[in-house]
Amino acid sequence: MASIDIQTVRKSFGAFPVLHGVDLTIQDGEFIVLVGPSGCGKSTLLRMIAGLEDVTSGDIQIDGKRVNDLAPKDRDIAMVFQSYALYPHMSVADNMSYSLRLRRSAKEKIASAVGGAAVKLGLEPLLERRPKALSGGQRQRVAMGRAIVRQPKAFLFDEPLSNLDARLREQMRAEIKKLHGDLRATSIYVTHDQIEAMTLADRIVAMHGGIVQQVGSPLELYDRPANLFVAGFIGSPGMNFFEGRYLVSGDHADMRLPSGTTLPIRKRDGLESGSAATLGIRPEHVILADTGALEAAVDLIEPTGFGIIMHVTVHGIPMKIFTQDRRMLTPGPAVRVDLPQNRLHLFNGEGKRVD
Amino acid sequence: MRSKPILTVLHRLAILAYVVFALFPLFWLLKVSVTPNDLLYSEGVRMWPSRTTFEHYSFVIAHSAFPTFFKNSLIVAGSTAVTVTILASLAGYALSRFNFRAKYWIVALMLITQMFPLVMLVAPIFKMLSPLGLTNSLPGLVLVYTAFNVPFATFLMQSFFDGIPKDLEEAAMIDGATQFVAFRQIILPLTLPGIAATLGFVFTAAWSELLFALMLISGNDASTFPVGLLTFVSKFSVDFGQMMAAGVLALIPACLFFLLIQRYLVQGLTAGAVKG
Numbered sequence: 001m002a003s004i005d006i007q008t009v010r011k012s013f014g015a016f017p018v019l020h021g022v023d024l025t026i027q028d029g030e031f032i033v034l035v036g037p038s039g040c041g042k043s044t045l046l047r048m049i050a051g052l053e054d055v056t057s058g059d060i061q062i063d064g065k066r067v068n069d070l071a072p073k074d075r076d077i078a079m080v081f082q083s084y085a086l087y088p089h090m091s092v093a094d095n096m097s098y099s100l101r102l103r104r105s106a107k108e109k110i111a112s113a114v115g116g117a118a119v120k121l122g123l124e125p126l127l128e129r130r131p132k133a134l135s136g137g138q139r140q141r142v143a144m145g146r147a148i149v150r151q152p153k154a155f156l157f158d159e160p161l162s163n164l165d166a167r168l169r170e171q172m173r174a175e176i177k178k179l180h181g182d183l184r185a186t187s188i189y190v191t192h193d194q195i196e197a198m199t200l201a202d203r204i205v206a207m208h209g210g211i212v213q214q215v216g217s218p219l220e221l222y223d224r225p226a227n228l229f230v231a232g233f234i235g236s237p238g239m240n241f242f243e244g245r246y247l248v249s250g251d252h253a254d255m256r257l258p259s260g261t262t263l264p265i266r267k268r269d270g271l272e273s274g275s276a277a278t279l280g281i282r283p284e285h286v287i288l289a290d291t292g293a294l295e296a297a298v299d300l301i302e303p304t305g306f307g308i309i310m311h312v313t314v315h316g317i318p319m320k321i322f323t324q325d326r327r328m329l330t331p332g333p334a335v336r337v338d339l340p341q342n343r344l345h346l347f348n349g350e351g352k353r354v355d
Numbered sequence: 356m357r358s359k360p361i362l363t364v365l366h367r368l369a370i371l372a373y374v375v376f377a378l379f380p381l382f383w384l385l386k387v388s389v390t391p392n393d394l395l396y397s398e399g400v401r402m403w404p405s406r407t408t409f410e411h412y413s414f415v416i417a418h419s420a421f422p423t424f425f426k427n428s429l430i431v432a433g434s435t436a437v438t439v440t441i442l443a444s445l446a447g448y449a450l451s452r453f454n455f456r457a458k459y460w461i462v463a464l465m466l467i468t469q470m471f472p473l474v475m476l477v478a479p480i481f482k483m484l485s486p487l488g489l490t491n492s493l494p495g496l497v498l499v500y501t502a503f504n505v506p507f508a509t510f511l512m513q514s515f516f517d518g519i520p521k522d523l524e525e526a527a528m529i530d531g532a533t534q535f536v537a538f539r540q541i542i543l544p545l546t547l548p549g550i551a552a553t554l555g556f557v558f559t560a561a562w563s564e565l566l567f568a569l570m571l572i573s574g575n576d577a578s579t580f581p582v583g584l585l586t587f588v589s590k591f592s593v594d595f596g597q598m599m600a601a602g603v604l605a606l607i608p609a610c611l612f613f614l615l616i617q618r619y620l621v622q623g624l625t626a627g628a629v630k631g
Contacts, residue, residue: 050529051528051529052525052528052529071533072528072529073528073533079526081525082522087523087527088545098527098530099530099531102531102532102536103531146526146530150530
């Protein structure tokens with residue numbers, strides 16, 4: 001196991017920059033999730049750590065050793081691909097033992113390593129099968145088995161669950177977490193699924209446009225998103241935003257929306273009165289109350305079973321509300337809502353969080 | 356969805372008609388090869404002669420230079436097929452996986468070589484090979500055939516390599532293989548259908564090539580079988596029976612070859628059918 005140190009790493013494809021200087025230190029045994037929309041550079045960063053892409057500038061160190069110029073095979077890392085990348089002409093056992101056979105490990109050692117991994121992943125009855133004869137979930141498991149037989153310095157996961165159906169994804173997510181609990185192996189996991197990021201990560205690295213937006217524990221990102229991107233990306237359904245002006249009068253402050261409505265908010269120090277700002281609130285934090293300050297026209301009701309997602313319009317601005325109140329399945333044309341002050345997030349004109 | 360039986364019948368009939376149409380010349384070849392000379396012109400057009408004989412075969416094998424032609428063809432077609440397939444696999448892999456300077460121009464150049472009618476090139480090639488002592492020799496023919504078949508075979512192999520996900524080599528490289536080991540142990544076994552197709556294609560092309568064999572080779576010792584067939588045409592007559600018998604015999608290696616590789620060919624045709 002090892003720590004991984006990424007120092008101002010940049011990457012361009014030709015003249016096109018993809019990563020604009022990423023700094024990240026990953027502790028030994030930590031589970032890091034790189035999350036962001038497609039094209040944000042998260043997979044490229046992972047592939048650079050694996051050695052599958054060249055580093056344009058900056059340094060990557062594994063266990064204190066600079067690996068920029070090392071071939072993938074000399075980095076002692078294992079990777080699980082989205083497509084699983086199982087060798088179709090080899091049995092499950094041969095797939096799992098390939099790395100050990102390349103290293104000319106002793107036969108007994110290979111057998112015990114493959115056997116151990118097979119027990120851990122419930123693959124024992126499948127060892128003689130070809131990948132073709134396996135279901136998606138089983139293939140996924142073999143891909144993980146191939147990674148763990150070797151006991152590498154770090155595990156890299158490139159959207160490993162994206163090809164599975166929802167139920168299986170949920171199950172494998174839990175298995176990966178359990179596996180990490182057992183092995184305590186340094187892991188870097190790339191996904192665009194914020195649920196996977198939230199549930200698996202020790203720390204999440206939220207990326208957008210080749211720039212790291214925020215690094216922190218899942219709840220830090222949920223409770224105190226550093227900017228508008230993270231606020232909008234983490235959480236489902238996504239956060240509601242209201243653009244407007246931040247106005248201070250004496251001890252308290254207001255947000256004035258374009259419609260002229262003013263919402264009272266806590267006064268912030270880092271923001272000048274009169275400047276443009278964005279207010280955010282998560283759908284699950286909006287309070288439905290007959291005495292609510294705002295009137296919201298109901299556009300659409302989406303029951304999820306677990307709760308209800310209400311699409312409403314408040315003063316011309318679309319907004320989502322999440323509630324578990326079943327009476328809201330038939331809410332009538334309008335409801336009244338409150339935006340509790342302690343749940344409001346404020347972002348300045350550049351989209352940065354202001355506390 | 357169940358298909359209608361009438362459509363199935365029509366479909367099968369169409370296939371049958373095509374197969375009959377395509378194979379009829381082969382049948383005629385066989386028929387003439389077993390027809391005795393005296394019946395060849397006297398019976399009119401018949402589907403099968405009233406009396407059959409194998410005398411043409413025994414003559415061709417025992418009394419003509421055909422066994423030499425046959426051996427020469429086998430050497431030329433075999434070496435060409437193997438050489439081209441090795442070169443085309445390596446080149447196709449490079450074109451499929453690597454980005455290098457002038458890649459575009461190399462591909463364009465390879466395409467250009469395919470644009471000229473071969474007849475145009477006979478004279479210059481003869482002029483080039485002659486001082487090297489490569490005319491009238493089998494290695495000379497192998498060289499020319501290899502040069503002409505590599506571009507197409509390379510594109511063929513490239514398309515097979517393109518069909519294999521890059522993830523597989525990357526996984527192998529992370530598992531501890533060099534790029535070449537990944538190519539040899541992971542990618543190559545998966546391209547066996549492609550290799551079989553390329554081998555088969557080049558083998559038959561070289562086996563039946565006439566123009567260069569005719570122009571570069573003189574004398575029976577280094578003649579290949581298509582040139583040899585012409586020896587059955589003399590000034591005043593054509594010995595159809597013997598010619599056809601030689602033709603049938605010449606089909607045998609090609610048939611054997613395809614029997615050998617058909618397992619991989621069929622696999623190749625269906626490999627892309629199932630995702631995963």
